[in-house]
Amino acid sequence: MAEITPNKVLDARGLQCPMPVVKTSQEIKTIGVGEVLQVLATDPGSMADITAWCKSTGNELLNMEKGGGVFTFYIKRVR
């Protein structure tokens, strides 16, 4: 997959449920439609939470990665 350049980065490391989703929802509203938010999280449960949040809000999850105990999500604001 081609490297994704985010327009903004949200550091949600160390936050517990449901704060990664709360912060993601707040931050996505601060970028333009078509732009990309990168979210960093340490809670393994954020994988299901953020994926499901993208589905229910209609935003596009471009990619998710795991490395060094950190989960990275790339979310494109769709609307």
Next chain:
Amino acid sequence: MLTRFVDTIRQRFSRPLQYYQDICVRCGACIDACHFYVVSGDPAHIPAYRMTLAKKVMQGRVSDGNRLHNWYREAWGQESRTAAELERAMWECTGCRRCAVFCPFALDTALLVSAGRYSLLQEGIGPQMIAEIGNAEVSKGEIIEMIQEFYVDQTKELEARLQKEFAPDLRIPVEKEGARVLYVPLVGEHAIVPLAKVFHAAQEDWTLSLFTATNHSFFVGDMDKARQAAHWIVQEARRLGVKAIAYPECGHATRTLLSFFESWFGDEIAGIERISVVQLVASYLAEGRIRVKSGTFDVPLTYHDPCNLGRNSGIFEEPRALLRAVATDFRELTPNRELNWCCGGGGGLIAAPEMKEIRMKAGRPKAEQIRQTGAQWVVTTCENCKTQLGDLNEHYGLGIEIKGLVDLVAEALAL
């Protein structure tokens, strides 16, 4: 304005709610029972007034179909004032039901608040964030296959770590068919690790759910979505053929399991026991399936009864039995059990950043209660309470630590 609110709440107004509205004589017994009113003095926080306000709006005394009437009312700002009052009445409430305990008729204001919140959201009034998280929980079942492999890998990593740290033969089974107990955790390994240890010690035949127990649609009174989110778990339980569903230290989720699953799922849930881990772990201790090193903790500690486990589900003695088994200096809050003060963080308010200020205010009676005990640790069994108590600790400078009950039991296990 408020037309959608009125239309929706009329549809949601069940017979019990009508009776509550008719029966309430506004005696005022509920006034000092509400932690919001005690600290704010705002009439919108008086439980009986919440009933009156809803009645006034539903009777068309604030908005009706007549354009001239509505123009006149709007010109005087009556509707916007009422909308703001309704917002405070319905959202600045944790649904703790302390008012119902003091009410001579036991009127259930929280039932009104549930319908009121859902109806206000149709007007776009209230924290949308809670509903948004609820929607994501409904969608979880549709994406679970996408993340299942990853989740199982993560669990294997956690299992390997606990085998090194705790017991070489500890297992964290996922999707185990025929297991006796399906344990549905919260997001985060802190809700899995202590249970994995206790289940290992009790030699329980268990399996970890792919889902989590939280149900934010329940907080906003959207019962259709609350049911949909919970249905994924019921389907999982049936697919695996388990005998029991155990819910974690989470107040509102426990309440859905113990008080709503039967009416939501009927025959689909028949024969499957529903239990809180607090009850389950207490039963292990009572039956001798686990042993603990008595007096493991000598620090002065107290127990906060979460409204949804205590007042709303009747789980009072199990946590105390567990605490007395592991601690030497257990001190009760005054008052406690069904009269306990709510921490101020329930009803989903934790998930709404704009509610932080009112949460801190509404938590003042709890902070004072804690201070009076002189306890250094506050133990509780609800994730919302834990977060709120942590915030209160910081806000009021209480100098305490917040602990989970099963964490303490896991730490005190005698293997």
